[in-house]
Amino acid sequence: MEQSCAVVDALVPVAVVARDPMLEAGAASALRGHPELVVVPADDAEAAQVTVVMVDEVDRAVLDLVRTRRGAVVLVVADLTPAQALHAVLAGVRGLLRRRDAGAERLARAVLAAVAGDCTVPPDLLDQLHGTEAASPESALTGAGLSERERAVLSLVAEGHETGEIAKKLCYSPRTVTTVVHDITYRFRLRNRAHAVAYALRAGLL
Incomplete structure (x- = not known):
């Protein structure tokens, strides 16, 4: 990414x-x-x-x-x-x-x-990273839902798109994209974007 x-x-x-x-x-x-x-x-x-x-x-x-x-x-x-x-x-x-x-x-x-x-x-x-297991995962997204907007943003993050590109593709402001990612990482107690993408992939949410 x-x-x-x-x-x-x-x-x-x-x-x-x-x-x-x-x-x-x-x-x-x-x-x-x-x-x-x-x-x-x-x-x-x-x-x-x-x-x-x-x-x-x-x-x-x-x-x-x-x-x-x-x-x-x-x-x-x-x-x-x-x-x-x-x-x-x-x-x-x-x-x-x-x-x-x-x-x-x-x-x-x-x-x-x-x-x-x-x-x-x-x-x-x-x-x-899809299916890769960590010895002591801190959080799991399994069973926890993502909204359509969150899934759309996180999918584009996983594809390697930058914040500005994601904003243009989804017709959001860059601030909105940043906020969506922040909300995901905060809600599931994840560390950063890559951490969020890794767990979403493992949980089958992307």
């Missing part, structure tokens, strides 16, 4: 965390080239509005980092399974990219989407 965000008024402070210094330096350099972002030191957690975490796989330590890191987290992984993607979404990740797909522009878009409250997840992983 590729989401983008509106233009921000001030520079967004972003930190890069990676075990490999070369990966960290490369990602930081790519982000410095974007006019809306400013890279801050990785150890300055208070200053970073978004943290890009680059890892080889999603394990318990990575999920703990996501849960405890201040601000939004965009996770860049060498490769991952649908189950690992679901765990990352449940932990609160605001962006999920495979390393091979994390070029400068796509990485910057994921960071800006996280700032706007959107979530970036590869479309093929969203498709595979």
